[in-house]
Structure formats: C-alpha cells, structure tokens
Amino acid sequence: MDTPLEACSERLTLRSFDYALVNEQYLSWLHDERVNRYLLKPNKDTTLDDVLAYVRGLVESPDNVFLAILDRATDEHIGNVRLGPMDHESRVCQYSMMIGNADYHGRGVGTETVALAADICFRTLGFRKLFLDVVEENKAAVRIYEKNGFQTEGVLRAHKLLNGRLHDLRIMSLFNPAER
Ligand SMILES: CC(C)(COP(=O)(O)OP(=O)(O)OC[C@H]1O[C@@H](n2cnc3c(N)ncnc32)[C@H](O)[C@@H]1OP(=O)(O)O)[C@@H](O)C(=O)NCCC(=O)NCCS
Structure with a gap:
C-alpha cells in the first residue's frame, strides 16, 4: 500500500513501516521467549534476511499494511x-501485532496500539470489520482485544501445534462502529 499512514496517542506513534527498522534489535525480539511464545509462525531460527523478506512481502503487498509501533517520546521502535x-x-x-520490546509489556501499550x-483501519x-485469531492461553492478548470491544466469534479447538502442544485458537472480531 503506497499512502504513508500515521496515528498518534499520548505515548505512541503508529507509522508505516520503514526498512531501516529491520535490524538486529527487531531480530532479537523474534528470539525472545516472552515475545515468540504465542506467535503462530516459527521464529527461533529466523535470520535477518528472513525478516527483510517478510517485511518486503508486506510493504509491497496491496493486501497488507505494515506499521511500526514507536515510543512517541523517543521514536524508539518497540513493535x-x-x-x-x-x-x-x-x-x-x-489483525496481528507484536510488542517486541518486552520492557514495554504490561504497561498498557498493547491496549493503546x-x-x-x-x-486507521476503520x-x-x-x-467494515477487523478480525484475528489468538492462542487461547495468551490471556494478555485476549484481554487487550476485549478491552477494545472485540467479541469472540468462536474457538478452533486443538488447532495449532506450538512448542510441541496443541492449542485452541480464539477467533475475535470488531465491527466499524460507524457502520453498525
Ligand atoms: C500480547 C501483547 C500484545 C499485550 O500487550 P501489553 O502491552 O503487554 O498489554 P497491556 O499492558 O495493554 O494489557 C494487558 C492486559 O492483560 C492482562 N493480563 C496480563 N496477563 C494476564 C493473564 N495471565 N491473565 C489475565 N490477564 C492478564 C493485564 O492485567 C492487562 O489488563 P488490564 O489492563 O485490564 O489490567 C504483548 O504482550 C505482545 O505483543 N506479546 C508478544 C506477541 C503476541 O503475543 N502478540 C499477540 C498475538 S495475537
């Protein structure tokens, strides 16, 4: 998608992703167990080239928008x-997201994001509608979506093999409030 996007809250900026943000720090997030525990794609062996290919695929796609989450005070890339x-x-x-810098977990950043x-989406x-799947055990994620008005549409039982164990996936959605 070509048009650059940006939205700000008091603490955060959400901005169209810039290739300069593909660096060792971003890669380190994918190797951090606090971050990758519930992510649905394999991350442990990911390289910087893999990250670049992933990012390029999204940035160049007409069917995706990829956004960086930045600390508004410092412009630090956090997810x-x-x-x-x-x-x-x-x-x-x-919809999917990752607060990659785990120092920012549990401070309301996910909810605000x-x-x-x-x-931006609406x-x-x-x-008209946003939807996502989330590992049922990922309680922090389920909570932030609920706090933003997402409702559960159903649960895919024993659906995703992660770390050697099958997990339920919860499907959640949010309708554009202006169209209800
Ligand atoms: C999941 C994630 C987005 C949450 O973001 P965050 O900034 O840490 O979340 P917030 O601080 O905004 O809110 C977390 C909420 O979950 C609650 N919570 C956290 N752990 C919980 C648990 N084990 N059980 C119940 N609630 C829990 C917190 O109390 C808080 O709710 P509250 O504000 O009502 O007290 C972030 O941790 C992350 O990116 N993790 C790695 C990648 C990932 O899992 N992405 C989501 C894929 S769907």
Missing part, C-alpha cells in the same frame, strides 16, 4: 502491527 490480509471486496481485514490501529482505510 509492529500488521493489517492484513485484506479482503477489499467484503471490506474485512485481519489496538485502539490506534482500529482507528476511519482512514474504510474497512
């Missing part, structure tokens, strides 16, 4: 949001 894949015809968009990203990009 990412992916809006996509997008179904432009049905105006439905998938979801609100900013939903605003008001700027004009989608």
Whole structure:
C-alpha cells in the first residue's frame, strides 16, 4: 500500500513501516521467549534476511499494511502491527501485532496500539470489520482485544501445534462502529 499512514496517542506513534527498522534489535525480539511464545509462525531460527523478506512481502503487498509501533517520546521502535490480509471486496481485514520490546509489556501499550490501529483501519482505510485469531492461553492478548470491544466469534479447538502442544485458537472480531 503506497499512502504513508500515521496515528498518534499520548505515548505512541503508529507509522508505516520503514526498512531501516529491520535490524538486529527487531531480530532479537523474534528470539525472545516472552515475545515468540504465542506467535503462530516459527521464529527461533529466523535470520535477518528472513525478516527483510517478510517485511518486503508486506510493504509491497496491496493486501497488507505494515506499521511500526514507536515510543512517541523517543521514536524508539518497540513493535509492529500488521493489517492484513485484506479482503477489499467484503471490506474485512485481519489483525496481528507484536510488542517486541518486552520492557514495554504490561504497561498498557498493547491496549493503546489496538485502539490506534482500529482507528486507521476503520476511519482512514474504510474497512467494515477487523478480525484475528489468538492462542487461547495468551490471556494478555485476549484481554487487550476485549478491552477494545472485540467479541469472540468462536474457538478452533486443538488447532495449532506450538512448542510441541496443541492449542485452541480464539477467533475475535470488531465491527466499524460507524457502520453498525
Ligand atoms: C500480547 C501483547 C500484545 C499485550 O500487550 P501489553 O502491552 O503487554 O498489554 P497491556 O499492558 O495493554 O494489557 C494487558 C492486559 O492483560 C492482562 N493480563 C496480563 N496477563 C494476564 C493473564 N495471565 N491473565 C489475565 N490477564 C492478564 C493485564 O492485567 C492487562 O489488563 P488490564 O489492563 O485490564 O489490567 C504483548 O504482550 C505482545 O505483543 N506479546 C508478544 C506477541 C503476541 O503475543 N502478540 C499477540 C498475538 S495475537
């Protein structure tokens, strides 16, 4: 997607991803057990080239928006949001995120990020519905989506093999409040 996007809250900036942010710090997040525990793709053996390929795939895709989460006070890169894949015809968009710098966990950053990203998705990009899947055990994630008004549509039972164990996946969604 070509148009640069940006949204700010008191503490955070959400901005279209810049390739300069693909660096050792970003890679280290993927190797951090506090961050990768519930992520759905293998991350332990990921290299910087893998990260670059992943980012390029999203930045160049017409069906995805990839955003960096920055600490507004310092401009430090602390995580990412992916809006996509997008179904432009049905105006439905998938959501995923990662607060990669674990020093920022448990401080309300995730909750604030979801609100900013939903605003971009609905008001700027004009989608009708956001949805996501989340590992049921990832209670912090489920909580931040609930706090932002997401509702559970269902649970895919014993659906995802992660770290040698099958996990339930909860499907959650949020409708554009302006279209309800
Ligand atoms: C999951 C994640 C986005 C949460 O972000 P965060 O900034 O740490 O979350 P917040 O501080 O905004 O809120 C966490 C909420 O979960 C609650 N919580 C945390 N652990 C919990 C647990 N084990 N059980 C119940 N609630 C829990 C907190 O109390 C808080 O709720 P509250 O504000 O009502 O007290 C972040 O930890 C992350 O990116 N993790 C790694 C990647 C990931 O899991 N991404 C999500 C994929 S769907």
